[in-house]
Amino acid sequence: MTSRMRRGWLVVWGASVLLMLTALSGCAQLSYYGQSLSGHLSLVRAAKPVDEWLAQPDLDPEVRQQLTLSRSLRDFASSELKLPDNDSYRRYADLKRGAAVWNVVATPELSLQLKTWCYPIMGCAGYRGYFDPHAARELAQELRKEGYEPYVYGVPAYSSLGWSNWLGGDPLLNTFIRYPEGQLARMIFHELAHQVAYASDDTTFNESFATAVEQIGVARWLKDRPEALREDEVSRQRQDEVQVLLKATRARLQEVFRSTASDDEKRAGKAAAFEQLRADYDAMKCERWGGDARFDRWIQGMTTPALAIQGSYTDLVPDFIRLYERQGADFPRFYAEVQRLAKLSKDERRAELERR
Known part of the structure; x- marks a missing residue:
């Protein structure tokens, strides 16, 4: 699919998903799902294949080195760790900001029980993500008024669980591309693991599984380094x-x-x-x-x-x-x-x- 065809499909697909989400969840949630969809699509549009970035003569030398490393890590992830072999993390985007998304988590004042939010595609999770930090902070203020203790934090990467692979997959981002070798490997292996298995009602299961994969994977990757x-x-x-x-x-x-x-x-x-x-x-x-x-x-x-x-x-x-x-x-x-x-x-x- 050419880049022009992909952009056209982005518009059609985006409109279709918005209609589906509206039907499933009602108008009250449309604003949230709209920002989620538009934010992800803007991220996908900003991404270009790693090879195209490496062909730029004026590319920052450190970014060049890290993108070259990322290709080896990505191939290793599929060949040795048997993680999905698709376009995810074979493209790169510079978002010109310090986080991919901002998550909001909250507990009652005297409890460690996370508040959960439920979504039509991914099920329930103990966090709510925003591409706009101001929107995340606004939700935190609302939760505080309701008696919750909220916490807002920036997230360098996230996984679409593989459902956006036909659009080019989840990209490498400026928010983590400069990480040291071991940390960059952890990030790529962790996020790819989310495409392997996902329990719609269990954040701890999902994240602990991905963390286990990253730990095993990095030990293998670095054994000869x-x-x-x-x-x-x-x-x-x-x-x-x-x-x-x-x-x-x-x-x-x-x-x-x-x-x-x-x-x-x-x-x-x-x-x-x-x-x-x-x-x-x-x-x-x-x-x-x-x-x-x-x-x-x-x-x-x-x-x-x-x-x-x-x-x-x-x-x-x-x-x-x-x-x-x-x-x-x-x-x-x-x-x-x-x-x-x-x-x-x-x-x-x-x-x-x-x-x-």
């Missing part, structure tokens, strides 16, 4: 150590929120838990990391909903890695089993993962 491997191992180890602190904080908060204490006492317990998190982090940073401050801003701004959504990315990762190993470290068998689990109810898939 000692310098990049050392750099990634340090980064990964420190991320893991932070996750230990976050998991402990979630446990403290769960104990506080489930107690019979008064709401004021729970608020005090909540404040104490976050104070302990910051103190533990500062001690770890100074005593073991030599003052590495890469997570400072994130930890200092940690909130209940931020803590809750972070757990979605990591809580089931050990279960998925065990499942991969029990499938003989065979990716097709592993993916087939994950796809089977995704079709079960949330309780059933959790029970099967825990039994393994």
Whole structure:
């Protein structure tokens, strides 16, 4: 399909999807779905094949190096990790902004239970994404008035779950293209994994699966690259150590929120838990990391909903890695089993993962 034909189909397809979404969800949701659709289509239109970018003599040298690396990573993802072999992440777009989308997550003031939103195509999820940060902040204000504690954060990449592959697929973006080799590999492997399996009602299942794939994939990719491997191992180890602190904080908060204490006492317990998190982090940073401050801003701004959504990315990762190993470290068998689990109810898939 030529680029002109693709642009024509974008208009027809976009109008058709808007009509379908209106019929399914009513006019109240049309504004949200409209911005989602127009935002994604603008992103797709901005993307060009990596080879076209590399043919530009004035291309930024660092971007050139990273786009060249991305081609190898993308081929590796399909040939070695058996991730989908399509056009996703074989195109690149410079969005001229620092995030692809801005997500809104929210919990009640004294709970770690994420508010969920349901969508006609992807089902229910514990976040709501916007291509306009102002719209995300407006929703956060509305949620705060309703008694929720909201959190807005920029996201460098997202997956359309493969449904836009015929339009050119999900592109590489300026928001993450300059990442170090290991982190760039993680991003590409993670987002491609979302095209393999998706449970419409289970954010933790989906994100933990993709995180497991990225971890396994990066270990394979870097095994013959000692310098990049050392750099990634340090980064990964420190991320893991932070996750230990976050998991402990979630446990403290769960104990506080489930107690019979008064709401004021729970608020005090909540404040104490976050104070302990910051103190533990500062001690770890100074005593073991030599003052590495890469997570400072994130930890200092940690909130209940931020803590809750972070757990979605990591809580089931050990279960998925065990499942991969029990499938003989065979990716097709592993993916087939994950796809089977995704079709079960949330309780059933959790029970099967825990039994393994």
